[in-house]
Amino acid sequence: MILALLIILPLAAGPLAWLTGRWSRSAPRWISLAAMALDLALAVALWIHGPMETSWGWIPQLGIGFTLSLDGLSILMVALTAFLGVIAVAASWKEIKDRVGFFHFNLMWTLAGITGVFLASDLLLFYFFWELMLVPMYFLFLWGQEKRSAAGMKFLIYTQSSGLLMLLAILVLYFMHAGATGVYTFDYAALLQTPAAGPAANMLMFGFFIAFAVKMGVPPFHGWLPDAYTHAPTAGTLLLAGLMAKTGAYGLLRFVLPLFPEQALQFAPMGMALGAAAILYGGLMAFSQTDLKRMVAYTSISHMGFVLLGIFAPTAQSQQGAVILMLGHGAATGALFVMAGALQERLGTRELGRMGGLWETAPRMGGTMLFLALALMGLPGTANFIGEFLVLVGAWRTSIPLATVAALGMILSVIYALWMIQRVFQGPNRENWKFPDFSLRETVAAAAMIGVVLWIGLYPKPISTAAGPVLDRTMPRADLSAQDEGGEP
C-alpha cells in the first residue's frame, strides 16, 4: 500500500491542482509542491526501510497483477523522481502563467507515470506506466517554446511507436514463457526464472532495447531529442532529461540484461560501441550549437552514452558507475536546464551569441553555472566524476579501444563546458544585459541540486550499497577472470 501511495500522491494531486486552478493561480503550485515533498519524504523513509513488495490482482484471466516492488535500484530512481519533481514545480513557479492548474495536472501525472515505471514488477503494468507518462508529457509541450507542437508530436510518435515494439516483445515473451512452463503470467519475477532462448530471443531483446534506446536518446534513435529538449518548457525538459532518459537506462538494467542474459552478452560489444559513439557524437554536436538549451541537450546525449557504455560493459564497477552517473546527470544536467530556462526567462533568448559578460549582473547564476560546468566535465568531487571514472574502469576491462574513445569524450566535455561558461558569463556584455540575479526560490533549488551532485561525488557509498547487491544478483557477467587484475573497488 505504501508503494502504491508513491504513485497515488501525484495521481491525486493532479486533478486537485486542476480543479483549484480555476480559482487560484498559486494553489496548484502549492498542492503539487506538497505532493512531491511528501513523495520525497516517503521515498527517503523507504530507502532507510529497505526492499518491499505489494501485489494485487488486476486482470487475473491473463495473469496480470498490479505488482509493485521496491529494491535498491528502484528506490534510487524513485527518490530522484520525487526530488526532481520538487525542483520541477519550483522551476515553473514564475514561468507558467496561464492554465496553471492544467499544467500542474500534467506535471503530476507525468511524474506518477515515471514513478510507476520504476516500481512496476509486472511487465504489462510496466508498459502501462510507460505509456501513461506520454500523453501528459505531450501536453506539457503546450507551454513550450517556438516549435513546441512539432517537437511534442515528434516525441510522442518516436516514443509511442518504439513502445509498441516493446509491447509486442513482451507478448511474445509471455507466450514463450507459457509454452515452456504452462503458466500464463506477466510477473517479472516469474519471467526471470525462464530465460528466453533461441533465435527469437534476439528479436525480443531488440524490441526492448529500441524502446529504451529511444528514451535515452542513443543515436541513431535520438531524432526527437534535440527538438524536444529545446522546445519543452523548463519543467518539461527537466522531466525529459532528468527522468525519462533514466527510465530507458533503468529499463536496460531491469529488463534487457536480466531477461535476456545470453543475448545481451552477445550484443554487449555493439551496445558499448553505440555508447561510445553517442559520447563522441553528443560531444561534437554540443560543440557546434548556438542555442544554449540545444547544446545542453547534446551534452545529455553524450552522458547517456556513458551510461550505455557502463551498462553494457557488464562489469560490477561500470554498472555501478552507470547508476551513479544516472543520478548525477539527473541532478547536474537537470540543473543546467533549469539554468537555461532561468536565463531565457530573463533574456528572452537562448542564443549563445547574444549572451556574454553576464557574471557582473548575476554572480549567483554565474557561480552556479560554473559549478555545473565543472560537474559536466567530470571534475573530481562531483557525482559525474565518480560515475564516469567507474564506467571507464569497467569498460577498460572489457574493451580497451572503446574505453579510450570514451575517455576522448571526456576531453571534449572539458572543451564544451568551459566554452559554454566563456560564452555566457565571461567576455564583454555586448548587449548590456541587466536583470535580477537568482531569487531565493531559485537559489534554494540550485543549491539543492548542487548539494546532491556534491554529496554523491564525495560520499557515493549509500548509492553503491543500495544498487550494488541488486546489480550483482540480477546481471549477467562476462567472464573476465583471464584479464582480471584488480579487485572490487
Added chain:
Amino acid sequence: MTFRDLLPLLPLMLPALTAVAILLLLAFHRSHRLTAWLAAGGLAAALLLIPFACEGAPRRFGALLVVDGCALFYTGIIMAAALAVAAFSYGYLARRRGHVEEFYVLLLLATTGGAVLTASSHFATFFLGLEVLTVALYTLIAYERGAFGIEAGVKYLVLAAVSTAALLFGVALIYAELGTMEFSKIASLLDAGAPVSLLMPAGVALILVGVGFKLALTPFHLWAPDVYQGAPAPTAAFLSTVSKGAVFAAAMRYLVPLDLPSHRSLWLAVAALAVVSMLAGNLLALRQGNIRRVLAYSSIAHMGYLAAMLLTGSPLATAAAMFYLLAYFVTSLGAWGVIAALSEKEGDAERIEDYRGLAGRHPWLAGALTLMLLSLAGMPLTAGFISKFFLLTAGVEGRLWAPMAALLLGSAIGIFYYVRIIAMLFAPQEDAPPVRATHWAAGAAIGALVLLLIALGVYPAPVLAIIQSLIAASS
C-alpha cells in the same frame, strides 16, 4: 409456447414493438418529447431484460435464430448504443425544423435489424436482419440535412444495393452447392469433407464482399467518408457502431464455425482485407481536414484490427474481439456524441479548424473528446489501451505476424492524426463564438460513456470474466 420460452427473444422484439407503438401514436398525436421517451423506454426495457434472457439461453428458434450468451451480449451493447444515439438525437433534432419523430421509428427498426443479425443462424435471418437495418439506414442518413444528406443517402443506397446483390448471389451459390442455408450445417458439411466445386469459394467470396462493404473494409470502403460526412451526427454514430458491430457479430458467427485457418485461400482473403484496411484507413486519415472523415477512416482501420480476430477463432480471439467491439462502441459513440452536441442549426461542427480552442470554451466536451480520441489511439487509462492489448495478445497467440505488424504500424500512424485534433482542442483562440448549453440527455450519455471508458481502461477484469463465461457457455 409459454412466456418463459419467449423470454430470450423479448430483447429482440421490444424495439420492433416500440416502433409500432410510436407509429400508432404518431397517427393522432405528434410530440417529439413523448416519442423520444417512448423510444428510450423501449430500448432501456430491452436492455434490462437481457440478464433475464440470459437465464433461458442458449435457445434455438427453429433453424432461424439462436439466442445464446454471445448473441445477447451483442444485442445488449447494440441496445445500449441505440439508447445513447437516441439521447444524442433529442438535442440534435430539437434544433432542426420539420418532422423529427419518425427518426426514432427508423432508429428502432434499424436496431431491431441489428439485433436479429447477431442472433441469426441461417442465411434467411441473416439477410432479413441486414435488410431491415440497411433500409432504415437509407432514410436515417438522408434525414434532415439538405443536399449533402440526400447525396450521402443515395450513395449509400446504390452501393448497399450492389453489395446486397453480391451477398445474395453468394448465398445462392452456396445453397446450390450444399443444399442448406444453416450456418452450422454448412460448417459440418464442410468438416465432413463434402466435395465442393468452384461454386463454393465463389459464393464465400461474394459474401465477403457484402460483409466487407458493411464493415467498410478496404477496398469496399469508398462510401464511408462521404456518408459519414453527409449523415446527421447521431446517424453517423449509429452507422459506425451498431451497423458495423451487428454485421461483425454475424460474420463472427458465420466464419468461426468454418474454422478459417484450415481454408487457406479464404484465410488469406480475410487477412488481406484486414491488413489493407488497417494501413489504408490510417494513411488516408492523415490528410483529412474534416473530423467526420477522420473518424470514418479511423473506423475503417479499427474494423481492420477487428477483422484480424476472425483469423484465429481461438476463444481468446473471440473474447478479445468482443471486448474490442465493446470498447470501440463506447469510444466511437462518445466521439460522435460530442460532435452531435456541438452541431448548430446550420451545419454540423465538422472542420477540424472548428474545434480550435474548444478546451477554453467548453472544457467538459473537450475533455470528453480528448479521452475518446486517446482511447482510439490506444492510450492507457482508457478502454482503447486494454482492448488493443487484448487484440495483440490474441494475435500473438495465433501467430498472426503480418496483421499484428500492420496493427502496430497503423497505431503508430494513428497517433499523429488523433493527437493533431487534440492539439487543436487545446490551441489558444481569441474570438470564441458563444457557447450553447448541451442538452442534458446528451450530456448524461456522454458522461456515462466517459465513465465507462475509464472503468474499462482501469479495471477490465469483471467485464472480461463475463465475456469469457459467455463464450464458454456458447461453445
